[in-house]
């Protein structure tokens with residue numbers, strides 16, 4: 001039986017995290033654990049996670065300050081790889097319910113044949129709900145830009161709903177990643193592709209958060225603009 005760890009970064013997700021947990025564990029996937037990487041959320045997200053961990057297999061990684069989702073993921077993934085009881089697959093997803101846990105069984109099915117499965121908004125069957133024009137525009141162009149500069153064949157490079165075979169994460173060198181925002185997603189997929197791992201996309205519908213505040217900002221777009229070029233010229 002495969003062992004699966006779902007990892008999610010949280011910053012002020014008190015109104016979303018318990019719904020995510022209930023939805024995730026109601027899938028009844030055996031050997032599934034959730035790891036939450038919280039950056040000392042002032043709204044008390046960590047306390048809610050601790051309470052939930054009395055009922056469900058949840059591990060909380062508490063970090064002292066907010067350093068962006070890239071740093072939170074890198075820390076969470078490193079701790080997962082450094083523990084004794086290694087998972088077969090690692091799924092990463094947002095905690096704000098934009099990513100629907102109902103997609104997870106399809107991801108697990110696909111990871112049997114691939115090394116990395118990307119949840120994709122920009123292939124047939126995928127999409128985005130309730131995003132304003134600006135967010136749609138930024139997301140579309142960020143993807144076109146990264147795809148063309150890096151020469152990648154995937155339609156959604158910036159999405160954060162992904163399922164990894166453990167060996168891929170071991171090889172891409174988590175210690176060398178520096179992205180703060182969604183560039184983390186581009187960087188990790190690019191490294192996996194360059195190493196020759198088999199990657200596929202499956203459709204997802206991304207729904208804008210209903211509760212809590214977005215951490216998206218223009219700095220994150222600027223970071224990606226520059227770091228995609230740096231990635232290209234590192235080669």
Ligand SMILES: Nc1nc2c(ncn2[C@@H]2O[C@H](COP(=O)(O)OP(=O)(O)OP(=O)(O)O)[C@@H](O)[C@H]2O)c(=O)[nH]1
Pocket residue numbers: 008009010011012013037038039066067068069072093094095096098208209213214215216
């Ligand atoms: N630990 C941690 N988590 C973060 C940080 N920034 C964002 N996150 C989490 O990363 C996930 C994605 O962040 P969001 O703010 O929802 O970003 P987004 O999905 O691009 O933006 P929206 O569409 O507006 O929600 C959420 O689960 C956040 O709580 C951070 O600095 N630290």
Ligand SMILES: [Mg+2]
Pocket residue numbers: 094096098209214
């Ligand atoms: Mg979000």
